[in-house]
């Protein structure tokens with residue numbers, strides 16, 4: 251799970267910020283879910299945990315934004331899987347695209363970065379749960395790595 255708010259080991263704690271893109275658009279593969287993100291969007295955190303691997307078919311890459319900053323132009327395809335009492339994963343029920351992770355303990359909503367239409371102006375920030383990653387790839391981009399969250 252990506253932890254954006256209470257991550258103790260983050261070397262530099264920075265507030266979510268907006269960079270190049272004034273407004274980000276996102277959608278699923280079939281267009282049954284289309285959304286806009288206004289305001290600050292955090293840089294991308296990669297999660298290598300087993301749950302993200304199952305959900306995405308590979309590591310998860312997440313941006314995050316305050317829930318109120320996200321508005322939907324289409325959401326008829328949006329479905330939520332209750333992973334736990336507090337965590338839900340959002341996906342498109344039509345095309346299966348991974349779209350969101352919601353943790354009710356967090357003020358922000360995690361957005362699957364691949365759903366955002368480039369150019370986003372975002373950068374990759376760090377890697378979480380590197381200790382849980384599968385054996386078929388290495389993380390070698392020089393960004394901070396955390397064995398867990």
Ligand SMILES: [Zn+2]
Nearest residue numbers: 251297299302
């Ligand atoms: Zn994860």
Ligand SMILES: [Zn+2]
Nearest residue numbers: 278280342345
């Ligand atoms: Zn779709």
